[in-house]
Amino acid sequence: MSITIGVLAIQGDVQENIFATQKALDELGMSGNVIPVKTPDEIYKLNGLIIPGGESTTIGQLSLVNRSRTAIKEKIEQGMPVFGICAGMIMLSTTANDRIVGNTNQPLLEFLDIQLERNSFGRQRNSFEASISMDSINIPKFNGVFIRAPSVSSIGPDIEVLSKYEEKIVAVKKGNIIGTSFHPELTQDAALHKYFVNLVSQAG
Amino acid sequence: MLPLSGARGDAKGIVREKSGSGDVLRGTSTLKRGFAHMLKNGVVMDVTNVEQAQIAEEAGAVSVMVLDKLPSDVRKAGGVARTASIKIIEEIMNSVTIPVMAKCRIGHVYEARVLEETNVDMIDESEVLTPADEHHHIWKWDFTTPFVNGARSLAEALRRIEEGAAMIRTKGEPGTGNVAEAITHIKKVNDELRAIKSVYDSDDNQDLIRIAREFKVSYDLVEKTAKLGRLPVVNFAAGGIATPADAAYLMSLGCDGIFVGSGIFNSDDAKERARSIVMATTFWNEPEKVKEAQRMIDERQSMLGLDVKTLELRMQERGGSA
Numbered sequence: 114m115s116i117t118i119g120v121l122a123i124q125g126d127v128q129e130n131i132f133a134t135q136k137a138l139d140e141l142g143m144s145g146n147v148i149p150v151k152t153p154d155e156i157y158k159l160n161g162l163i164i165p166g167g168e169s170t171t172i173g174q175l176s177l178v179n180r181s182r183t184a185i186k187e188k189i190e191q192g193m194p195v196f197g198i199c200a201g202m203i204m205l206s207t208t209a210n211d212r213i214v215g216n217t218n219q220p221l222l223e224f225l226d227i228q229l230e231r232n233s234f235g236r237q238r239n240s241f242e243a244s245i246s247m248d249s250i251n252i253p254k255f256n257g258v259f260i261r262a263p264s265v266s267s268i269g270p271d272i273e274v275l276s277k278y279e280e281k282i283v284a285v286k287k288g289n290i291i292g293t294s295f296h297p298e299l300t301q302d303a304a305l306h307k308y309f310v311n312l313v314s315q316a317g
Numbered sequence: 318m319l320p321l322s323g324a325r326g327d328a329k330g331i332v333r334e335k336s337g338s339g340d341v342l343r344g345t346s347t348l349k350r351g352f353a354h355m356l357k358n359g360v361v362m363d364v365t366n367v368e369q370a371q372i373a374e375e376a377g378a379v380s381v382m383v384l385d386k387l388p389s390d391v392r393k394a395g396g397v398a399r400t401a402s403i404k405i406i407e408e409i410m411n412s413v414t415i416p417v418m419a420k421c422r423i424g425h426v427y428e429a430r431v432l433e434e435t436n437v438d439m440i441d442e443s444e445v446l447t448p449a450d451e452h453h454h455i456w457k458w459d460f461t462t463p464f465v466n467g468a469r470s471l472a473e474a475l476r477r478i479e480e481g482a483a484m485i486r487t488k489g490e491p492g493t494g495n496v497a498e499a500i501t502h503i504k505k506v507n508d509e510l511r512a513i514k515s516v517y518d519s520d521d522n523q524d525l526i527r528i529a530r531e532f533k534v535s536y537d538l539v540e541k542t543a544k545l546g547r548l549p550v551v552n553f554a555a556g557g558i559a560t561p562a563d564a565a566y567l568m569s570l571g572c573d574g575i576f577v578g579s580g581i582f583n584s585d586d587a588k589e590r591a592r593s594i595v596m597a598t599t600f601w602n603e604p605e606k607v608k609e610a611q612r613m614i615d616e617r618q619s620m621l622g623l624d625v626k627t628l629e630l631r632m633q634e635r636g637g638s639a
Contacts, residue, residue, distance in 0.1 A: 123599055124379065126354040132318060151600075166355050168379040168415055175377060175599050179606070200355075211414040231414055237352050237438035238462050242342040260352050261416065261438065279336070299351045301318050 115144050116313050119159040121185075122149035123175045125167020125200060129298040130306075134163065137306035143314065153184035161194045161313030164201030166260070166296050169209070169231070172200055173220040182222065189224055194289035194312040202285075202292030203229050203263055210266075224290055226269025233264035233281060233294075245295070247275045247284060252304045257283065257295040264294055289316055319354065321346050322541035322549035323478055328458035330481075344461030349483035352416075352439065352463055353551045356380055356484075356574055360564070360595050361418065361553070363387055363578040365401070369587070370409045370417075376591035380416040380438070382576065383409055388445045388492030389579035389620065392630060398446040400428045403435055410436070418465070423636040424450025433462045439484070441465045444635035445491045445578070452639055457481030467555065469502045469633055471509035472532035474548055476639075479534050485548055487572075488633040489556015492579050494622030496563040498633060499556045503570050510547060517543035556633070559584070559619050561597030561610035568601035585618035 120130045127149050134147045150156050162185065164172070176182040189195055197205040202225070209217050209229040217231065234241070237260070245257040257278065265282035268274065275284035275291070283294040289312055297305040324346035332343040342348075359379030364370045370381045385401040386394060400421045410417045416438035421428035423442055428449070432440050442455055444467050454477065457464040463483035468474035474485045487506070489499030516524045517540065529539040542549060554567035555576035564575045575598050577591075584590050593613040600606035625631075 122358075124358045126351075126357060128357075129318065129354060167357070168355070168359060170374060170415060171359055171377045171379050171595070175595070178596060179600070213411055214414050217414055236410075236436045237348075237416065238433065238436055239343065240348045240352065242345060242347060243336065244339045258347055258351060260348060260355060296351060299319050299347055299354070 115146065116160040117146045117148065117158060118161040118163065118310070118313055119148055119150035119156065120163045120165055121172070121181070121201070122151045123167075123181070124171045125165040126296070126298060127165055130163050130165045130198070133298040133303055133306045134310065137303040137310045140303055141307055141310060143310065145310070151179070151181065153180050156181055156184040156188060159188065159193060160316070161309065162188065162196070163309070164195065164197045164204050165298070166199040166201065169200040169203040170217070170219050172204060177220055182220070186222060189222070189290070192289060192316060194309065194316050196309045197290075197292040198296060198298065199260065199262060199294060202294065203231065205290060205292050209263075225272065225285060225287055225292055227265045227272055227285060227292075228267040229263050230266045231263045232261050234259055234262050237261055243278065245276050245278050245283065247305070249273070249275060250308055252308070255297070255302060255304060256300045258299045259283075259295045262294040319347060319350050320545055320549040321350070322545065323538045325458050325481070328481070330458055330460045332461055346483070349463035350550050353465070353484035356416075357551055358599060359574050360598050361574070361576045362581055362591060363576070364409065364582065366405060367408050367412050369582050370413050372588055373581075373591055374413045374415050376588065377595040378415060378591065379574070380418055381409065381413065382441060383417060383419045384445070387579040387583055388632070389494070389583050390492075391445060392492045400432065400446065403431065406435055406437060420446055422446040423448040424453050424455060426455055429455055429460065433460055437462065439463050439465055443467065444488055444632045448635045451636075454480050454636060454639060467633070469505065469637060471506050471513070472534070473637060474506060474552070475532055475534040475538055475542060478548070478550060479538055482550065484550050484553070486553040486555040486576055489554070489558070490625050490628065491556050491632050493557045493625060493628070494559040494580060494583075494620040495557045495625050496559065496567070497557070498625055499554050499558065499567060500570070502556075503554055503567060503572055506548075506552070507571060510542070513539065513543040514546040558594070559622065560614065561593045561607055564594045565597040565601035565607045568598055574598065579620055583620040584614075586614055589613045
């Protein structure tokens, strides 16, 4: 069967994730559709969803406006694989605090039992690129692009840590749900998108 | 992946630090342009104090831009418009979680240095403030903090990118509540992009170098942009946007996002207007939702606006020839 992967197109770097996922499919020699999605109808038809980088407060509030949040929740409960990047990982978490401002009280999806610290590495001037590894999923070396990135400050018992950078947790997994602090879609390396595409095809 | 056309790997603004696991890089074009990509499909709102910044964040703005005065008030006040008070910028940075930008004067290297030391997330080298140098813009590659610049044409946009801008916005005519100039500028950039793309597709290098000379930018940047068929950085609309329909129309013309200056906080219904412009920007391709957004505001509370033809001060012309 051919899989359909959606990139939530409310706000953020949607196009880069479409390119990266398409590249992953091509490199794996798999057929599939990669589409931007916004409405509940579009979301219900998906086999997998990427929530891209952007501003989590914006994405959270607007996903309430057109009920896409409800659709995403139902689909994840049914086992649809989902990949949250930066703002997307914040959306999937249970609690978000800002390093400076404190509790943010923003609308979240509450699937990953993790506490998020927003803007954990500082402001844009401190955004950085550094080499990281995700050994447990066979990606030993990856260029981590961290832009005003969050980190995971505490995790529940069922959360698997995929990667740490300077003692801070920057990638997590729980079943079919992955979250990263960094932006794989801004690099040339489709390894993590390939890993996600494989999750989707196995779940399908 | 990001288009990195014209990026300088040897820029002084790139900071390389050794760490246990290898090199750490800051201020690269991937990080600067990548930051701007995270703002796509969003609204950046001009604010002058903490209260306005919080209204903007609650309304779903992707970022706020701190000024001393809103552009329409700059027009009224006259005199020299400079960068905002650092204390106010800091207060705003400590009270919202979204990125905070601030404006500096065109060519004013040390206003920009001060903003970088303040740790704002992006610097707008802006024609809304009084230019400090009529002949030069800032060499933005020297900074780790990314810059956004205004442009009225493809030539201006590429000149700013060649100086290191990580993001472009139209100039429009700031502080007028009149969207006409922003529409003209985005259409002009789009037309010129189509034109150079077709020159590239017909493999006419002679004409590409003629265009590069006319634009006053390098052949390399013109060729790479022509190949892409779009700017190698994100392009937002700015200048005169006052209503949800204004924002939706500009999005439909291919803009990556919206800056709203005086349009929100010089209206009498700022909260509703901020929310409605965010909604219209996100759902621009669903006219039903744009109507809902437009219904949230009252035209009698829109800022009055100015006819661009009768203006004594045309901010868009500032820095345009350099």
